[in-house]
Amino acid sequence: MDKPFAITLDPGSSLANRTGSWRTFKPLYLDRLPPCNAACPAGENIQGWLFHAESGDYEAAWRALTENNPLPAIMGRVCYHPCQGACNRQNIDSSVGINAVERFLGDEAIKRGWAFPKPANKSGKRVLVVGAGPSGLSAAYHLARLGHEVEIHEAGPYAGGMMRFGIPQYRLPRDVLNAEVKRILDLGVVLRLDTKVSNIQDSMQAGQFDAAFLAVGAHIGKRAFIPAGDATKIVDAVSVLRSMEGEDKPMLGRRVVVYGGGNTAIDVARTVKRLGASEAIIVYRRTREKAPAHDFEIEEALQEGVMVKWLSTIKQAGEGEITIEKMALDDKGFPQPTGEFETLAADSVVLALGQDVDLSLLDGLPGLELKDGTVQVNQNMMTGHPGIFAGGDMVPSERTVTVAVGHGKKAAHHIDAWLRGETYAPPPKHEIASFDKLNPWYYTEAPHMVRPTLDIIRRQSTFEEVQGGLDENNALFEARRCLSCGNCFECDNCYGVCPDNAVIKLGPGKRFEFNYDYCKGCGVCAAECPCGAIKMMPEEN
Amino acid sequence: MSFQPIKFYQTGTFTVGNRLLAPEERSVQASDKRYNSINSGHRACQGCGEALGARYAIDAAMEATQGQLICANATGCLEVFSTPYPETSWQIPWVHSLFGNTAAVATGIAAALKVKQKKGERNPAIRVVAQGGDGGTTDIGFGCLSGMFERNDDVLYICYDNGGYMNTGVQRSSATPPAARTATTMAVGSEPGNAFGQGKFVPAIAMAHEIPYVATATVADLRDLEAKVSRAMELRGARYIHILVPCPLGWGTASSETIKIARLAKETGLFPVFSAEYGEQKSALAIRQKLPVEDYLRPQKRYAHLFGKQPDVQVIAKLQALADRNIRKYNLLEGL
Incomplete structure (x- = not known):
């Protein structure tokens, strides 16, 4: 024994004491569904793209946005933004101006000439899209990105459908519409204008199409x-x-x-x-x-x-x-x-x-079900006739551009699966990150940025756009008002507030991990997580 | 105290870190290279405010001195749960002392360092911190502490105030707030709980010594706490920081609510968060959302006797008067 007087043991570390065995409740990281995402008819991951916009990476934000919706500059103008009606921030001050940031990203993309990535693989399948409105364009975009050959047949002289022939210019300038349509066509989508489909089966046979998506809209007053x-x-x-x-x-x-x-x-x-x-x-x-x-x-x-x-x-x-x-x-x-x-x-x-739907192209199509002047579709957006899908204003639903875009995306996933002889199962939805799951203390007060509005005299006499856009500074500010409901935004709170150092920080973009060897299950991390991304679960036994 | 101007990021500077801030603007606790002065495996209760406060404060002091720190520790919860022989959670040079003599031990270390520095044997950058609970500070060690103050010894003394002797079974200390139930101030009789008009607020006594720095903090305001420790380490002489650390066991609160309770103590004004230099108040951490004291009292079982079938409005009003006096006295609504 060469230890000092009265010392019989070497100094040890408390790491030998695995306090994790005390635990009766266990913290878990999870992603909850932000209410804005849940409310979006186009199925956008709004919190997801705002996350990138917050750090000023607008291109990444735009790319995340266009994963679901190829028309952000249009959407940022004409969408009735149900997301903002669901936004948790209205319980603190006022909703995040999601629509304004979306428009900023869309305009930025047009200004900078960002393009969609070309599809990597070709499926060899051909899909006919009837109608170049929001629903048809959205379906064409998603189908093209999934590797299918897409042809749009449009009865009118221009693409856009109700976005061109229904929405006035003071709400949607035509150069914006043209730019976003062109970007979809650049993916290799073929657009045939002044091509009215009078009989869907004939058109499909003539063009050797494997499937069709009907989106002729409702344009008979x-x-x-x-x-x-x-x-x-x-x-x-x-x-x-x-x-x-x-x-x-x-x-x-x-x-x-x-x-x-x-x-x-x-x-x-x-x-x-x-x-x-x-x-x-x-x-x-x-x-x-x-x-x-x-x-x-x-x-x-x-x-x-x-x-x-x-x-x-x-x-x-x-x-x-x-x-x-x-x-x-x-x-x-x-x-x-x-x-x-x-x-x-x-x-x-x-x-x-x-408005009513012109259903003449469907005459004599077997299996089809019509009701109240609209085409009935199943939950996969497919009509009673196999391989023919429909969406937008011609199926029963709320008639807005955003709903139509959502139909196009949903139908595209199902058409893609159908062409491969499979069924598409959308990923399961997380539980909603309602306001009571958040800890609002941590969010700073930040008033909503208001978009400029055109002078009243010019609004009464010209077709100039009524609502202006945000500039980069206030768009960034607005994006940063996002609470990131239900999704970790790496604020380090759990890592900081753990009395037992039982949270491991994995580095930027990698979030955190619990060290269950030492976590006592006190629940401070879950209580102090600003965005509700930690849940306490009872331990088994 | 202007520790960090609010920037309108998602969370400003209220959270521990913020991915949108430059690394040098983030808190010490946000860093994956923080010292973790008190390591995992300690035996503090679930949700212990003191374990958390100690790591916040000592990590900040380690950061400020680049690890050149010696720490003297009073007996009490903090020592019992962190260092049952032969194990320790401390990852810093750390000296055990008695319940009452920590300030004197720290003074001795500071004096020894001075001698060694004069002889050229030691790096003059080494600094001394003493720490203890409210029992060891405001009651048992008070004589040694006052002596350390009046001699202006070069020591930062940190008191973790959980309002009682918690590891021995929740007995009253002179920092136990009025009306609180402890094992020695039971909720019985005509004036249940701890008496009004007794006890002491040591930060005010420390200010009366006119020492270079006195500050209070809570575990709910991390950036304020870290800024105060780093300010204290910029100064020489006797310095005192008093940190409110909720005790789930002694206060009868849920283990997950430790930070929330500390936040309510500050937001109601019952615990004033301020700093003072040479006897004069220099800063006050403003209340963000002023709340009635009831919001702070009601979740705590030590005040359960105030909220029976008939809430004891008189006692609650007396506690509210204490909060209002703090708000007035320390300028807690506007902040300084």
């Missing part, structure tokens, strides 16, 4: 019977908006009445105002709260001088004037006539009462 004299001009909204794309602008006179309460009605009213109408009056039979149009669009229209007659129906159209009847809501919230009448001066009436 619904009519309503209005007793009218010869003098009053009655037209439908879709044809008004479509003629805006041609040489001859619609002639509607100085006083225009628009009948309907949806987004199309608002678009038409704002368009005729810009064409020089002194009065653009929307007549809608229910109230503003019940109108299907988005409230911010109604608000913008009102700012621009559009007038609205709520709770009114058109009874009769006479020479230079129309008769409207006032309505009242009954107990069930349905409008009922009151017998009170009013006359309005009007040179023309535009009907914006919804």
